[in-house]
Amino acid sequence: MIAIVDELKNGFRNLFPGGRFRYVLIILSMLGAVISVSELLVLKFFVQIVLQEGQIERNQFILLGVGLATFFIITRIAQYYQRNYRVTAFARSFKSLKKARKKGAGNPEWAMAFEISSILTSATQLIAVLVFIIILEPLFALLNFVVILGVLTYIAYLFTKQLQVQLILQTERDGKKARPQKRYGSRIRAAENGALAAGLGMIILLGALLCLSYTGEITVANTLIIFFGARLQNGSLTSTSRSLMRYARAKAGLKSRTEDDE
Numbered sequence: 001m002i003a004i005v006d007e008l009k010n011g012f013r014n015l016f017p018g019g020r021f022r023y024v025l026i027i028l029s030m031l032g033a034v035i036s037v038s039e040l041l042v043l044k045f046f047v048q049i050v051l052q053e054g055q056i057e058r059n060q061f062i063l064l065g066v067g068l069a070t071f072f073i074i075t076r077i078a079q080y081y082q083r084n085y086r087v088t089a090f091a092r093s094f095k096s097l098k099k100a101r102k103k104g105a106g107n108p109e110w111a112m113a114f115e116i117s118s119i120l121t122s123a124t125q126l127i128a129v130l131v132f133i134i135i136l137e138p139l140f141a142l143l144n145f146v147v148i149l150g151v152l153t154y155i156a157y158l159f160t161k162q163l164q165v166q167l168i169l170q171t172e173r174d175g176k177k178a179r180p181q182k183r184y185g186s187r188i189r190a191a192e193n194g195a196l197a198a199g200l201g202m203i204i205l206l207g208a209l210l211c212l213s214y215t216g217e218i219t220v221a222n223t224l225i226i227f228f229g230a231r232l233q234n235g236s237l238t239s240t241s242r243s244l245m246r247y248a249r250a251k252a253g254l255k256s257r258t259e260d261d262e
Helices: 002-015 020-051 058-097 106-135 138-170 178-212 219-259
Strands: none
Touching: 002 106, 002 138, 002 178, 002 219, 020 058, 020 106, 020 219, 058 106, 106 138, 106 219, 138 219, 178 219
16 A cells, blocks of 8 residues: 555656645545535435434425535535546646646646546545544444455555556567557456455445444444445545556556657
């Protein structure tokens, strides 16, 4: 896992100059995580309303429903602008570094920047979900932490290996690069292996969650909320695995292009 942190830290420093550009990216990533985790809060209130709907007055029930719908719409709009503003932030950063040597989304710097942004969002999202679960059920959160650590360790292994593989595949041999099928296939297999590990981790968590719920250790409301939190966490781990492998391919392409320019 240290390999992931070191690689992304170096990429972050190279792509984004110090000062406001880094702060903007960090804020955008945190905002994306906050928006996602806020959905768990919406779900918690929704579950509470449903479980107590017979005890809530009609007018109060309507007001709560309208409030939840309004909050959900606001988070969707905020997420829309958060994802779109990233493009402007990247463009300004590259302009300040004079890195925008080519136009188009295929530029390796652009690809690496998008993946770093996605990984930062997923990382803050994982931390936020873990804290959320700790508040609800500390015992389950301990198992959750162990599962996350195991999955990320395996993903880090795949990522370190993929950095080397992609660099080899980008290197020309006898005037030819490896076929696209081989370059893309290697990256996709590694990404999906990481996603599969995340899925297996979720199965372990769901099994433990069912056992704790069956024995009455966790309430029905918290069981539902943690279930959706686990799904959100699984999505974050899957997204991280795929983003890291795309990052490895983009970095190999950048290095290959730099060598060609020299």
